[in-house]
Amino acid sequence: MNENKPLLQEVEETFPFLENQKNNKKEFKKGKLSKEQIGTIIISILVLLFAYRTFQPFYIGFKYYNEGHPSKETTTTDNKKNLKEVEKDSIIVTKTYNKIDVTNKNVLNNLFNTIYATNEVKKETMSLTDKLSIVLKYLGVNCDNLDKEVSSEEIKNTSLLIFNEDLSTVERPTLSCLESDNFVIKGIKKAEADDNYLYIYEYFGYVVKSDETYNIYTNSLANESLTSYNVTENFTNTDSLKEYKWTYKKSSDNNYYFVSVTPVIWLNKSFKLFK
Numbered sequence: 354m355n356e357n358k359p360l361l362q363e364v365e366e367t368f369p370f371l372e373n374q375k376n377n378k379k380e381f382k383k384g385k386l387s388k389e390q391i392g393t394i395i396i397s398i399l400v401l402l403f404a405y406r407t408f409q410p411f412y413i414g415f416k417y418y419n420e421g422h423p424s425k426e427t428t429t430t431d432n433k434k435n436l437k438e439v440e441k442d443s444i445i446v447t448k449t450y451n452k453i454d455v456t457n458k459n460v461l462n463n464l465f466n467t468i469y470a471t472n473e474v475k476k477e478t479m480s481l482t483d484k485l486s487i488v489l490k491y492l493g494v495n496c497d498n499l500d501k502e503v504s505s506e507e508i509k510n511t512s513l514l515i516f517n518e519d520l521s522t523v524e525r526p527t528l529s530c531l532e533s534d535n536f537v538i539k540g541i542k543k544a545e546a547d548d549n550y551l552y553i554y555e556y557f558g559y560v561v562k563s564d565e566t567y568n569i570y571t572n573s574l575a576n577e578s579l580t581s582y583n584v585t586e587n588f589t590n591t592d593s594l595k596e597y598k599w600t601y602k603k604s605s606d607n608n609y610y611f612v613s614v615t616p617v618i619w620l621n622k623s624f625k626l627f628k
Contacts, residue, residue, distance in 0.1 A: 436547045
């Protein structure tokens with residue numbers, strides 16, 4: 354009678370390489386390694402050391418740069434974790450957005466370039482003349498009515514409303530107008546708010562006519578082209594326009610006053626970040 358042999362034994366006899374693996378394991382346990390194995394281990398260690406020495410400085414550099422240069426989004430937001438989207442057509446959003454109107458046609462003291470020609474505009478870096486010109490425009494002073502009289506009380510209340518500052522003692526500037534046949538396409542793209550700030554994202558395009566074509570630019574200097582369209586067409590692709598982020602802070606009376614306006618930097622069509 355034949356003895357029953359274990360199935361594993363039959364498999365091992367059928368595949369000789371298993372026996373070689375057993376022998377390798379035994380040699381490894383005994384501390385014996387082939388020259389090829391030793392060479393592979395040494396090369397692997399050298400590669401790891403090279404990668405470590407090469408990339409460690411970059412990692413440390415980026416780490417400490419980020420620690421020393423927090424993003425502006427973080428520094429200007431006290432409670433970013435409470436950030437939520439706000440209906441762009443809501444009264445609070447439209448009312449706040451319309452406080453500063455610096456369209457290029459019939460603009461007082463060239464305010465259009467003040468807002469849309471530089472990389473970023475902050476309340477604390479704006480001149481008193483520009484601030485007061487914005488206040489006067491809000492009160493109805495325009496190119497058709499440059500000499501309209503407004504009281505110091507009206508200036509005080511409006512400047513507090515827009516800038517949270519009292520500009521009633523600032524000397525009224527000599528107003529002038531910049532007239533142009535060019536025009537602006539702009540509007541509210543979306544709005545967000547946290548506990549202390551309101552953020553309004555604006556689409557913007559400066560349109561300059563050239564023969565039968567309207568050329569659209571990202572800023573008032575018309576030095577960065579976006580797109581163009583025929584004068585007989587109506588432009589509707591607002592998603593292709595430049596985006597600006599307007600930041601407002603909530604005051605003690607729940608009014609939102611101007612803090613800054615910042616252009617959004619486009620790295621490519623699918624990714625963007627804030628300057």
